[in-house]
Amino acid sequence: MHRWVIAAASIALLTAAPNHCARADAVADFYRDRTVRVIIGFGVGGGFDVYARLLARHMGRHIPGRPVLVPQNIIGAGSLNAANTIYNVAPKDGTVFGTFARGMAMEALIGTNKAQFDATKFTWLGSATNELSVCATWHTSWVKTWDDLLTKPITVSGTGAGADPDTFAALMKNVFGAKLKLISSYRGTSEMNLAIERGEVDGRCGWSWGVLKSTQPGWIAEKKLNLIVQLSLQKSEELPDVPLIMDFANQRQKQILKMVLSRQVMGRPFAAPPGIPQDRALALRKAFDDTLKDPVFLADANRQGLDTNPVSGTEIEKMIGELYGTPKDVIEEARLAVSP
Numbered sequence: 001m002h003r004w005v006i007a008a009a010s011i012a013l014l015t016a017a018p019n020h021c022a023r024a025d026a027v028a029d030f031y032r033d034r035t036v037r038v039i040i041g042f043g044v045g046g047g048f049d050v051y052a053r054l055l056a057r058h059m060g061r062h063i064p065g066r067p068v069l070v071p072q073n074i075i076g077a078g079s080l081n082a083a084n085t086i087y088n089v090a091p092k093d094g095t096v097f098g099t100f101a102r103g104m105a106m107e108a109l110i111g112t113n114k115a116q117f118d119a120t121k122f123t124w125l126g127s128a129t130n131e132l133s134v135c136a137t138w139h140t141s142w143v144k145t146w147d148d149l150l151t152k153p154i155t156v157s158g159t160g161a162g163a164d165p166d167t168f169a170a171l172m173k174n175v176f177g178a179k180l181k182l183i184s185s186y187r188g189t190s191e192m193n194l195a196i197e198r199g200e201v202d203g204r205c206g207w208s209w210g211v212l213k214s215t216q217p218g219w220i221a222e223k224k225l226n227l228i229v230q231l232s233l234q235k236s237e238e239l240p241d242v243p244l245i246m247d248f249a250n251q252r253q254k255q256i257l258k259m260v261l262s263r264q265v266m267g268r269p270f271a272a273p274p275g276i277p278q279d280r281a282l283a284l285r286k287a288f289d290d291t292l293k294d295p296v297f298l299a300d301a302n303r304q305g306l307d308t309n310p311v312s313g314t315e316i317e318k319m320i321g322e323l324y325g326t327p328k329d330v331i332e333e334a335r336l337a338v339s340p
Contacts, residue, residue, distance in 0.1 A: 041081065077114065132230060153181065175249075
């Protein structure tokens with residue numbers, strides 16, 4: 001009996017190995033000499049664009065067959081256009097994936113009716129980092145503190161429904177009564193930065209601290225920004241003197257904030273269309289994970305001052321599933337809270 005078990009196990013291993021190799025070879029054969037499009041939901045030069053182009057330079061080495069990854073910016077509506085394109089228009093064969101606003105996953109649940117997707121069905125590859133955002137004003141603004149934000153009117157910049165600057169501005173206005181006027185006509189971080197510097201707007205809420213550090217270190221060193229509040233579920237040790245928004249919330253407000261701010265976990269999300277072949281989906285997920293551990297990639301990120309704290313596609317998939325299971329009354333309150 002013992003010899004029979006060993007023989008059976010050996011046959012099973014020999015049978016499984018060729019099947020595994022065949023699947024791997026099939027993925028490599030598919031991607032060999034192909035181009036994979038990386039759709040970016042914002043304009044050139046902003047945080048999402050920088051992270052996506054960094055990933056595109058390195059991830060091809062980790063996909064079987066080593067395809068060429070080509071970035072493509074599809075802007076508009078706070079990256080809603082990109083999300084709708086990836087979900088509905090892009091081929092479902094593994095040759096397209098992309099990035100869009102971290103809040104876009106919740107847009108169909110608590111946002112506008114222009115979201116033409118079910119976030120639970122995207123093929124989530126992962127996130128390059130979890131995220132801390134801040135609300136900040138230019139140093140000349142008369143709004144310099146949280147109390148100022150609640151009592152003095154200012155204008156802040158945005159890019160469209162579902163994007164952090166728009167969502168967080170609405171959140172603070174509707175939940176806490178902040179005196180914010182949102183100008184939602186900018187195409188990305190670069191345009192919003194210029195608007196702040198020129199005095200077209202006072203500041204921005206929903207501003208990635210990681211990208212702010214990497215793209216505007218001079219502003220931070222020269223104290224050209226008033227950092228008013230951290231927009232996250234947990235306070236960052238890097239900003240001990242900047243209050244956390246959760247500290248100003250009552251119990252019901254905390255439920256709403258959790259619903260909205262959970263998106264920070266998927267700070268720089270990447271997703272492919274639903275329904276792509278499973279072997280290619282697994283290959284893309286593994287390639288994403290491997291890229292975020294690649295010393296060459298990490299050195300490139302470090303040169304650009306970009307934070308990397310990856311979140312797996314499996315973790316994002318689980319989190320979104322849990323958020324979509326939130327009680328309806330809390331979902332409705334959160335939806336009203338982020339309405340313009």
